[in-house]
Amino acid sequence: MTLTGATPHGEVHEPNEFGYKSFSLGEFHFSRDEYFAYVRWPTGHHVMSADAFLRALQRDVAWEFFYGIVNFDGVVGTVNHYGTVDLFAGRYNDAYRRAELDHVENIETPVIKATFAAILSDWTNEGFDPFASPEETGSAFGPKNGDNDAAITRHRVTAQRMVSLPGDEPLRNDDNGHPVNRMFADVDQDEPEVYAEPGFEAEVGSFNLFAYLSRSPVTWNPSVVSVCRESLYCPTTEEYILPIIHGNDRAEWFVQLSDEITWDVEDRDTGRKRAKVVMKAGDVAAMPSDIRHQGYSPKRSMLLVWENASLKIPQLISSGQFPTQPVDF
Ligand code: PHB
Ligand code: FE
Numbered sequence: 132m133t134l135t136g137a138t139p140h141g142e143v144h145e146p147n148e149f150g151y152k153s154f155s156l157g158e159f160h161f162s163r164d165e166y167f168a169y170v171r172w173p174t175g176h177h178v179m180s181a182d183a184f185l186r187a188l189q190r191d192v193a194w195e196f197f198y199g200i201v202n203f204d205g206v207v208g209t210v211n212h213y214g215t216v217d218l219f220a221g222r223y224n225d226a227y228r229r230a231e232l233d234h235v236e237n238i239e240t241p242v243i244k245a246t247f248a249a250i251l252s253d254w255t256n257e258g259f260d261p262f263a264s265p266e267e268t269g270s271a272f273g274p275k276n277g278d279n280d281a282a283i284t285r286h287r288v289t290a291q292r293m294v295s296l297p298g299d300e301p302l303r304n305d306d307n308g309h310p311v312n313r314m315f316a317d318v319d320q321d322e323p324e325v326y327a328e329p330g331f332e333a334e335v336g337s338f339n340l341f342a343y344l345s346r347s348p349v350t351w352n353p354s355v356v357s358v359c360r361e362s363l364y365c366p367t368t369e370e371y372i373l374p375i376i377h378g379n380d381r382a383e384w385f386v387q388l389s390d391e392i393t394w395d396v397e398d399r400d401t402g403r404k405r406a407k408v409v410m411k412a413g414d415v416a417a418m419p420s421d422i423r424h425q426g427y428s429p430k431r432s433m434l435l436v437w438e439n440a441s442l443k444i445p446q447l448i449s450s451g452q453f454p455t456q457p458v459d460f
Contacts, residue, residue, distance in 0.1 A: 141246030150275030152253045156246050157236040159218055163254050165273050170207050172220050172234040175227070177206050182261075182271035185254060186374030189261035189283060190351065192247050196240065198438065199445070200378025202423060205402055208375075209243070213442060216243045223378060223423070225401040255279045262349040264370040264431065287354045294356050295338035302338055303346040314370070314431035315345035341388070344368050344433045351426075353436040365436040369428040378423035380445040382457035383438050387414045390432030399423045420448045421455040 142155040153162035160171040168184035170177045187203040194201075196211035205224055210217035219235040221227025255261060257277030258269030262285070292299045302322070303309035311318065320342045327335040340356070344366055347354075351373050353365035369392060378399045385394075387410040396406040399421050408416055418424055426434075447453040 141242060141249070143249060146275070152249075154246055154250050156218060156238060156243060158234070159220070159236065161250055168254070170220065174232045174234055175220060177220060179204055179207075181254065182259070182265075183374065185251065185259070185271055186261045188247055188251050190375055192244065192251055192283075193262075193287070193352070195244070197375075197377065198383075199380030200399065200423065202376035202378060204376065208378075210378075211380075212237070214240060216240050218243060223400055223402060225403070228401075251283050252278060252280055255283055261374075262352055264350045266370075267348075285349075287352065293336050294343065295336040297333050303343060309346040309348070311345045312347065312368070312431060315368075318342060318345040320345075340366065341433065344388070350431070353434075353438075361439050361441045363438045363440050365438060367434055367436060368431055369426060369434050370431040371428065373424075373426040376423050376425045379418060379420045381439060381441075381448065382420045382455070383418050383436060384457070385410060385416045385418065386435040386437065387412055387416075388433035388435055390428070390430050392432055392434060393427045394418075394424050395427075396422050396424045417457045419456040420444075420453075 144153040144155070146152050147162065147164070149164050151163045153160065158173050162169045163181055163184075166181055168179050168181050170179075184203060187201070191197070191201045191209055196209050196216050198211065200208055200210050200223065202208035202223060206227065207220050208223070210219065215237050217235050217237050219233065221233030222235050224233070227233045251261075255278060256271065256273065256275065257279055259271045259279055260268040260282040261271075262282065288300050294300070295302060301307060311320070318341050320339070322339050322342070323337040325335055325337050343356075347368045350368055350370045353367040355363050355365050357364040366388065376397070389412050391409065391411050394408040394410065395404070396408060396418070397404055402423075405422060410416060444453065448455060
């Protein structure tokens with residue numbers, strides 16, 4: 132494995148014959164044509180479909196490299212060290228490791244974030260929204276055609292207080308531009324009635340989470356709706372395939388709120404298959420901290436992702452002070 136020393140800087144190169152710029156980060160090089168994204172490093176090269184690449188890249192940028200590992204597929208991805216990021220090829224792939232073809236560069240977070248954001252902006256064509264389900268967006272393919280910066284720079288709305296309390300964002304509704312998604316037409320839109328003691332009107336709140344989620348225009352994008360110290364409730368709506376294979380650095384809990392998702396669960400470091408988990412509405416699963424997973428949702432579904440955001444957890448797990456699974460039955 133090669134591990135470079137100094138933090139590399141991103142470089143941008145002139146557009147190719149298809150109109151797309153190429154980019155370098157240290158010894159990694161990224162380019163695209165009409166159908167594919169190409170990644171090169173000193174000991175190898177890799178190709179991915181442009182739409183899958185952009186869907187993964189969109190999440191890595193928007194989530195600030197997320198918890199642990201974001202695998203774009205079985206070969207390339209990033210590891211978040213919360214301040215710096217490893218950009219890797221083959222690092223979590225047993226065959227690449229054995230053949231010593233893997234490559235890792237450790238990069239300051241703002242540097243890799245700026246380059247990734249520039250790739251995402253240049254390679255995303257008008258009409259393609261990497262956060263949308265495939266049925267609800269245009270094509271990622273073809274020669275360069277405009278951009279979709281409005282979609283790719285959208286921010287998740289982070290709750291300042293519990294959703295529904297004064298001072299937080301207004302609840303989504305038809306009037307403020309958040310229609311119910313086509314697949315959630317049957318979701319009850321009634322809001323709960325709250326009768327607070329006089330003087331407590333600003334502190335007691337309640338809202339219909341199903342109605343709220345039924346209006347989400349994006350897929351596979353957990354959003355914080357409540358914070359209790361380091362415990363984050365991050366519900367999300369899912370359709371088609373989670374565009375990344377997430378390698379955990381902590382356990383996370385899934386509560387399947389509606390419909391059904393199938394999860395492929397693999398060993399985090401080698402990609403060896405570990406389990407297939409079919410979650411139906413009402414099912415709860417704890418994903419251990421030594422796995423990676425990718426979900427498949429044939430119909431748009433609602434999932435609650437429950438995370439503990441503590442910065443201490445990865446170290447407690449890697450030093451063996453915390454178990455990899457959060458519960459023993
Ligand atoms: C996860 O990796 O746990 C994850 C990511 C995005 C989602 C759901 C789950 O939408
Ligand atoms: Fe995960």
